[in-house]
Amino acid sequence: MWRPPWSASRDRALLDLKMAAQRSTGKGPLTEDPQRAEALALDGLDSIAFARSLFQVDEGGTIYLDGNSLGMLPRRSLARVTQIVAEEWGRGLVRSWGAWVDLPGAVGDLLGEHLLGAAGGQTVVSDATTVNLYKLASAALDARPGRCVIVSDRANFPTDRYLLQGLVEARGMELRLVDFPEVEGPDADLLGPYLGPETALVSLSHVDYRSGALADMTAINQVIHASGALSLWDLCHSVGAVPIELDASGTDLAAGCTYKYLNGGPGSPAFLYVRRELQEGLRQPIWGWFGQADQFAMGQGYNPLPSIARFQSGSPAVLGIALVEEGVRLLAEIGIEAIRAKSLALTSFLIDLHDRWLAPMGFVLATPRDQARRGSQVCLRHPDAYHICRALLGDASVIADFRAPDRLRLGCAAPTTRFVDLYDAVHRLRRIMEDGGYLSLGPEPSRIT
Ligand SMILES: *Cc1c(COP(=O)(O)O)cnc(C)c1O
DSSP states (O other), X not given: OOOOTTSTTHHHHHHHHHHHHHHHHOSSSSOSSHHHHHHHHHHHHOTTGGGGGGBOOOOSSOEEOOTTTSOOOBHHHXXXXXXXXXXXXXXXXXXXXXXXXXXXXXXXXXXXXXXXXXXXTSEEEOSOHHHHHHXXXXXXXXXXXXXXXXXXXTTSOHHHHHHHHHHHHHHTOEEEEEOOOTTTOOOHHHXXXXXXXXXXXXXXXXXXXXXXXXOOHHHHHHHHHHTTOEEEEEOTTTTTTSOOOTTTTTOOEEEEOSSSTTOOOTTOOOEEEEOHHHHTTOXXXXXXXXXXXXXXXXXXXXXXXXXXXXXXXXXXXXXXXXXXXXXXXXXXXXXXXXXXXXXXXXXXXXXXXXXXXXXXXXXXXXXXXXXXXXXXXXXXXXXXXXXXXXXXXXXTOEEOEEETTTEEEEEOOTTTOOHHHHHHHHHHHHHHXXXXXXXXXXXXXXXXX
């Protein structure tokens, strides 16, 4: 178990580590800045430091702080891909479908058990997050006839707002977007007044993609249910980084992606969750044979399975789901509680570095200071964030990302990020700011930020 760096034994442990390191190298002080020594010592205390070696890591000096956008490659995924492609597909051919067909539900249950706080039979891996959110939102609207309003957050991730907009426009309904505080994000008390007998659905992100604010799922679900509406959560930025309790929090519906903290690989299929009591009463809009009872009878008329499988439509993306399984198994081995504890220690350390070095340079912290309200990233505002991010990606070899209009996002995926990475990244960032060369950088050659 991770020992929190704020525990009483911290100073003693740090001192022991520093002394041991000095004895072993015989080179005297490790570094001139005690804060870098502290970072190294914290890495020495890290009970999940072993996890980094389970990933393919670039040890050439690049610092990766974008695991919240695309997670790193688990080494075992390479072997799994070869197994599936060469053996199961190459040799097994169509016979392998016998096993593949169960993957969406099996990997969904694994995810539910270890990372979502969801009992079996409520989670399935399929499609993209956008598609899953659309399916669930559409099903929820059908289940609340006479109610004509969807409530969401004006700062919600764009795809969420677009798909909800598409739904209300097609149905002649209303999308009510709430302006929550920019850094702290959605809150039950602030949400309450926007809900009423006309509300069909409330759709929010568990962790805000820019600020990293973590919403209180249980309290918000209560307010939603008091109005008679259903709740739909986007878990893209929380799954694999924050312990989630879908069953205990009374969540109705949820979806999330698997290529961020779950390390499933680019475009890996997403997941969706539907609370068991609701499943039989909900119909998703894309009626396909993978949701059909007695699929291979090839019969007339759509008659969906009573289970979570009714939320599937077409053939599952087998390769992608197998890699999701690898990613989930890996996080399950490390343990989500240990991941969360280290993640909070990392983001706290980064916020300390910001306060000491970056705030005087014009950066403004745009992530909650309260640990209970924080996901696993730190967002910094700066008027030149775009160019600063580009300079980081250049010679500084720090991979972070920019989010319009003025935010630098620094992701702290706990299994692969070290404290010294954060120290060194901030050190390189300071050099960039002192040097000022970022101001003369030309336009971005890529359309991806
Ligand atoms: C990354 C992300 C998505 C992505 O949706 P896709 O359909 O997988 O492209 C959706 N919502 C949030 C909050 C995200 O962070």
